[in-house]
Structure formats: structure tokens, C-alpha cells
Amino acid sequence: MHETDLHLDPNEASDLCRVFGPDELVRRGWDRAFVTVLDEATAENAIALLAHAAGAPLDEGWTAVRVPADAGVHNGRTEDAEACASRDGYVYLVGSQFGKKRGPLSAKRSWIARVSEASIATALDDGTPAELEVVRMRFGLHRAINDALAGLDLIPLGPLGQASYVEATIAKGMLKSWGGAVHSTDYPVNIEAAEFTADGRLLLGLRYPVTADGHPILVELENVDELFADPEAVPRCGRAWVLPDAGSPEAPVGFRALDTRDGHEYDAIVGDLDAIGKNATVLADHPEGAVAESEHIRFTLDEDGPSDTKVVHRFGSIRRVEGIAVDQAGHAHYVIDEEGHVALRTLVFE
Numbered sequence: 001m002h003e004t005d006l007h008l009d010p011n012e013a014s015d016l017c018r019v020f021g022p023d024e025l026v027r028r029g030w031d032r033a034f035v036t037v038l039d040e041a042t043a044e045n046a047i048a049l050l051a052h053a054a055g056a057p058l059d060e061g062w063t064a065v066r067v068p069a070d071a072g073v074h075n076g077r078t079e080d081a082e083a084c085a086s087r088d089g090y091v092y093l094v095g096s097q098f099g100k101k102r103g104p105l106s107a108k109r110s111w112i113a114r115v116s117e118a119s120i121a122t123a124l125d126d127g128t129p130a131e132l133e134v135v136r137m138r139f140g141l142h143r144a145i146n147d148a149l150a151g152l153d154l155i156p157l158g159p160l161g162q163a164s165y166v167e168a169t170i171a172k173g174m175l176k177s178w179g180g181a182v183h184s185t186d187y188p189v190n191i192e193a194a195e196f197t198a199d200g201r202l203l204l205g206l207r208y209p210v211t212a213d214g215h216p217i218l219v220e221l222e223n224v225d226e227l228f229a230d231p232e233a234v235p236r237c238g239r240a241w242v243l244p245d246a247g248s249p250e251a252p253v254g255f256r257a258l259d260t261r262d263g264h265e266y267d268a269i270v271g272d273l274d275a276i277g278k279n280a281t282v283l284a285d286h287p288e289g290a291v292a293e294s295e296h297i298r299f300t301l302d303e304d305g306p307s308d309t310k311v312v313h314r315f316g317s318i319r320r321v322e323g324i325a326v327d328q329a330g331h332a333h334y335v336i337d338e339e340g341h342v343a344l345r346t347l348v349f350e
Contacts, residue, residue: 002059002346006335008048008066012040013335013342015193015257016323017086019049019117028124029054032327035067035091035120036335036342037081043093043113044071044132046081049120050344058331058346067120070129071113074136080109083194085202085258090114092202092224093132097142098190101280103164104172105188110137114228135227138178141235145204146186148219148237153212155252157187158285165281190274190282192322193255197301198263200225201238205255208273208282208289214252215242216270218306243299245309246270251291257324257335265300267312267332269321276319294321296332296347313347 006013013036020033031054037046047069053061071078083094093113099105112135119130157166165188173179193205202221210216218241226233247253247270256269273289274280283290296313299306312332315321323335332347 002057002348004059004062004344006050006062006064006342006344008038008064008342012038012337013048014039014081014322015083016050016325016333016335017084017091017259018325018327019086019091019120024117024121025054031055034325034333035084035086036323037084037093039081039096041079041081042071042076043078043081043095043111043134044069044075044129046093047091047115047120047130049124058348062344065124067123068127068129069115069123069132071132071134074134077136078108078111078113078134079106082192083205083258085194085196086117087196087200089117091117091120092194094191094194094204096191097139097145098188098208099165099169101274101278103188103281104168105139105142105165105182107136107138107176107178110139110141111135112137112141112224112227133228137227137235139181141221141237142186142189143181144221144235144237145189145206145219146183148240149187149209149217152217152240152242154187154209155212155214155286157209160281160285161188190254193258193268195258195260195266196263203258203301205258205268207254207256210247210252210254210273211242212249213244214247214249214288215244216246216253216255217242218255218301241301241305243297243306243309245299246295246297247292250288252286252289253292253295256294256321259324259326261326261328264302265298267296267298267324267326269324269334270295270297271319271321293317294319296321296324296334
């Protein structure tokens with residue numbers, strides 16, 4: 001396992017996705033490049049690029065740069081980027097849809113955005129801010145996910161979560177345009193992973209909620225590109241998948257990151273339900289949600305659901321594993337939040 005310190009500010013990185021084709025990598029003298037998002041920033045300030053010099057050892061030759069972006073009228077109106085995924089020349093960013101540790105849910109976290117790789121390349125070349133398209137959903141995705149979760153046996157919400165995340169948000173919404181989007185029977189939704197299927201649906205990995213048996217959940221967003229094409233479109237979620245071979249009632253796990261190279265086999269990071277030591281309401285209701293250690297797991301996903309889950313790597317005492325991307329050589333790269341800095345670790349498979 002190789003480690004490289006990434007000098008990024010703010011030091012709160014989440015998720016990881018591959019960017020740029022072979023020609024662009026060669027032009028820049030790189031052999032691999034990834035985007036990560038900085039979750040303590042607005043969407044337009046959240047994009048960072050991690051690149052590796054061609055021919056350098058994997059524990060050397062890394063560059064980390066912030067990518068300037070412009071969200072137009074949405075500048076300053078978003079927060080808490082938690083997931084990213086790339087497809088067809090675009091990088092998609094997803095807000096957590098969640099709230100602060102003690103609630104309520106925040107409309108500023110209810111968004112999805114995309115930026116073209118070509119625009120990122122221009123920003124790197126001459127500093128021209130990349131054009132970031134933003135769809136602010138005002139709990140529309142929260143609503144669609146909760147509807148998709150109907151029928152699943154979920155972990156009990158708990159009295160603090162009900163009061164802090166659900167009832168407090170409903171009360172706040174009485175004076176807002178999004179009033180009525182959150183229902184009293186809803187669960188707060190915390191998205192921390194995203195990846196595309198082979199046919200273009202966006203899989204959203206939930207850190208919370210999980211099932212009553214402690215298993216993590218994936219929800220399919222069916223119309224991600226329609227959201228950018230039609231201002232009147234609303235998020236539409238289809239199936240919700242459960243990974244039955246990850247987590248338990250005694251040590252539930254949620255998704256932290258997600259990656260695929262072929263839309264069939266997926267790599268994921270799963271771990272605890274919220275950060276330890278930060279007075280999180282989720283953990284106050286569910287102390288068992290702090291037990292699970294972070295793991296890199298691999299599974300297949302087809303029309304019958306997830307299967308063949310296996311553990312690739314256990315991180316032990318390293319809890320804040322925030323992103324994963326597997327390169328063409330099969331080596332796994334992880335973004336890890338450590339005290340005071342962000343680290344990129346690489347697991348080399350001989």
C-alpha cells in the first residue's frame with residue numbers, strides 16, 4: 001500500500017472517479033487521472049484533480065490541483081458535495097441530500113451537477129473556470145429515493161432523527177417553496193457514493209438509511225440527463241438494491257464510495273453510518289452504527305440484483321475512507337481523510 005499526501009484545502013475530500021482518455025493523458029504526460037470532490041465547499045469550488053506522471057512509481061509523481069468552475073446563477077447556493085461519477089465525457093457531482101450532524105435537512109445539499117472533461121481540461125490549461133451545470137432539486141431527489149425505499153425493511157429511524165431531520169425540516173418548509181416535499185414518514189437520506197450502470201442509470205449509494213439487518217442500499221436514478229435537459233423534470237428513481245452480504249444488525253454498514261469499469265462488476269467502500277466523535281444524531285439513535293470498520297468490497301450487479309460479494313481489503317483502524325477508483329492495471333486507489341490532510345493510498349495488485 002503506497003500513500004501520497006494531497007495538499008488540498010479544504011481538507012475534506014470525498015469519492016473518486018477516473019477522467020480523461022488515453023490521448024489527453026498522453027498530452028499531459030500522465031498515465032492516470034481522477035476527480036475528487038471537496039465536501040466543505042460549494043459545488044463550483046469542490047472539484048479537484050489528482051494526476052500521476054507517466055512512468056513514475058505509484059508512491060511518487062502525483063499532482064493535486066483545484067479546478068476553478070463557474071455555476072452561473074447557482075454560485076454559492078450549494079454545499080456538501082459527496083459523490084462523483086464520470087460517463088461520456090462528463091463528470092457528475094452529487095450533493096449529500098442530508099443535513100448537518102444535528103439537522104435539519106438542508107435544501108442547499110439537494111442538488112446534482114455536471115461538468116465536461118473538455119471544460120476541465122481548458123481550466124487546467126489557462127485558468128478559465130469550467131462551466132458547471134447545476135440542478136437544484138429542493139428535496140426532489142429526497143422524495144424520489146424515499147418513494148423507491150417503500151417496502152424495504154429499514155433500520156428504525158429513532159426519536160432524535162425523527163425530530164431533528166424530519167419534523168424540523170417539515171416545519172422549516174412551511175415557509176419555503178419546497179414545503180411538502182418531506183413527509184413525516186420519510187427517512188433522511190445521506191448519499192455518499194455514485195456510479196453509472198452500463199445503460200446510463202446513476203446508482204446512488206446510501207450511507208444512511210440501511211436495512212434493519214444492517215445491509216447497505218443502492219438506488220437507481222433513472223433520468224439523470226433529463227434533469228439537465230428539461231427544467232421541469234423531476235428526479236425519477238427506480239429499483240432499490242440491497243447488498244445482503246455486507247453489514248449486520250450488530251455492525252451496520254453504509255456506502256462510502258463506488259466504482260465500476262464495465263457496468264457489471266463494482267468496487268465499493270462500505271463502513272460506519274456517520275463520523276465518530278462529532279455528536280452525530282444518527283449515531284445517537286444507533287450506537288451500533290459506529291462499530292463497522294471500512295472495507296473495500298467487490299460485487300456484481302445485473303437485472304437480478306447484487307451477487308458474488310467479496311472483501312478485497314480491510315482498513316482496520318483507518319475509518320475515513322472516502323473514495324475508490326480502480327485503474328486499468330487493476331490497482332485500487334483510495335481517498336482517505338486523515339487528521340489535517342487528505343491522503344491518496346494505492347493498493348497494488350501484483
